[in-house]
Amino acid sequence: MGASLFSNNILELTVDQLHFLSYCSFYKSLSELPEDERPSDDVIEDDSKLEAWTKERFLKRKKENMMSQSNNNRSTEVFRL
Numbered sequence: 001m002g003a004s005l006f007s008n009n010i011l012e013l014t015v016d017q018l019h020f021l022s023y024c025s026f027y028k029s030l031s032e033l034p035e036d037e038r039p040s041d042d043v044i045e046d047d048s049k050l051e052a053w054t055k056e057r058f059l060k061r062k063k064e065n066m067m068s069q070s071n072n073n074r075s076t077e078v079f080r081l
Contacts, residue, residue, distance in 0.1 A: 006017055030038060043049040
């Protein structure tokens with residue numbers, strides 16, 4: 001196990017510490033995306049562009065999930081007589 005970033009217990013973290021960890025996790029997840037899905041460095045370095053990229057990706061995933069669920073609902077219909 002590595003060294004702890006903060007000296008206090010995770011249940012005792014301040015709001016600022018939790019926000020910091022959230023940002024770290026977000027940026028780490030960006031770096032772990034496949035290269036063809038990852039935003040460019042220019043986007044990552046610009047908060048407005050990154051926010052727009054994140055919203056666009058969220059809406060795209062939401063639409064894909066809705067279409068997938070719709071297709072699954074159609075394919076699993078059971079007719080009873």
